[in-house]
Amino acid sequence: MGVSRTWTSPPSPELFTTQTSGRPVPAAIGLPRAAQRPQPHRPACRGLRHRAVVLDPPWPHALSPHSLFDMGGEYYCFASDITCSFPANGKFTQDQKAIYEAVLRSCRAVMSSMKPGVWWPDMHRLADRIHLEELARIGILSGSIDAMVQAHLGAVFMPHGLGHFLGIDVHDVGGYPEGVERIDEPGLRSLRTARHLEPGMVLTVEPGIYFIDHLLDEALADPARACFFNREVLQRFRGFGGVRIEEDVVVTDSGTELLTCVPRTVEEIEACMAGCDKAFTSFSGPK
Ligand SMILES: [Mn+2]
Numbered sequence: 001m002g003v004s005r006t007w008t009s010p011p012s013p014e015l016f017t018t019q020t021s022g023r024p025v026p027a028a029i030g031l032p033r034a035a036q037r038p039q040p041h042r043p044a045c046r047g048l049r050h051r052a053v054v055l056d057p058p059w060p061h062a063l064s065p066h067s068l069f070d071m072g073g074e075y076y077c078f079a080s081d082i083t084c085s086f087p088a089n090g091k092f093t094q095d096q097k098a099i100y101e102a103v104l105r106s107c108r109a110v111m112s113s114m115k116p117g118v119w120w121p122d123m124h125r126l127a128d129r130i131h132l133e134e135l136a137r138i139g140i141l142s143g144s145i146d147a148m149v150q151a152h153l154g155a156v157f158m159p160h161g162l163g164h165f166l167g168i169d170v171h172d173v174g175g176y177p178e179g180v181e182r183i184d185e186p187g188l189r190s191l192r193t194a195r196h197l198e199p200g201m202v203l204t205v206e207p208g209i210y211f212i213d214h215l216l217d218e219a220l221a222d223p224a225r226a227c228f229f230n231r232e233v234l235q236r237f238r239g240f241g242g243v244r245i246e247e248d249v250v251v252t253d254s255g256t257e258l259l260t261c262v263p264r265t266v267e268e269i270e271a272c273m274a275g276c277d278k279a280f281t282s283f284s285g286p287k
Pocket residue numbers: 081164204206246
């Protein structure tokens with residue numbers, strides 16, 4: 001996958017305009033503009049008010065007033081997969097900011113921890129743990145984080161896997177070669193790979209926090225998990241939808257290199273949506 005190394009052009013905060021809403025959204029990746037062909041992975045724009053592209057029907061991705069775009073450019077037949085979440089009106093509410101920054105923290109913690117030899121399920125667990133810490137900080141959960149991990153509470157908020165291989169296919173093959181077993185635990189069983197990282201692997205890192213009614217109701221009906229919830233605070237987040245941040249990274253000899261270049265911090269997104277075309281700085285990861 002050496003070709004990926006050529007993807008890292010300087011930050012290029014170009015904008016394209018969605019066909020549907022006319023609202024500018026961040027460019028898919030720091031690729032030459034001509035190489036950018038933003039498109040939904042599946043023809044799945046479902047008449048949503050804010051015209052977000054929805055990937056998988058069960059996730060409530062794009063509820064007003066914030067939007068989640070799951071998109072990707074193609075470069076010499078190589079796929080990318082990039083998700084941006086942002087407030088539809090350009091300004092984060094306090095609750096949106098809190099959830100967004102929780103996901104950003106887990107995303108960056110994972111990228112900083114990735115290097116050859118690291119076991120991918122451990123990265124999923126790391127993201128889960130950070131989400132639980134942040135949800136406790138916000139007040140939605142309370143209690144021992146270790147006990148929440150034991151109860152698999154992370155999977156209530158992130159029911160999908162942390163990321164997948166990228167290549168010719170957007171969910172590339174090779175996740176479970178002979179000898180690599182799927183882990184039969186909530187959340188982890190959805191991982192598209194359970195391999196140890198090796199130099200040259202290209203993966204997505206795509207943690208998310210979602211408030212999905214049927215998963216929340218199921219957890220609240222289970223005494224082993226219900227005990228961690230502050231129902232009143234949770235109520236405020238019913239109908240919130242979800243935030244996902246999806247980056248594309250290549251594993252290097254000593255860590256990772258980030259291939260994605262889009263506005264990521266709250267400040268960058270708000271500035272970008274206000275029409276500011278000042279260059280943003282890409283997260284550079286561990287040095
Ligand atoms: Mn993906």
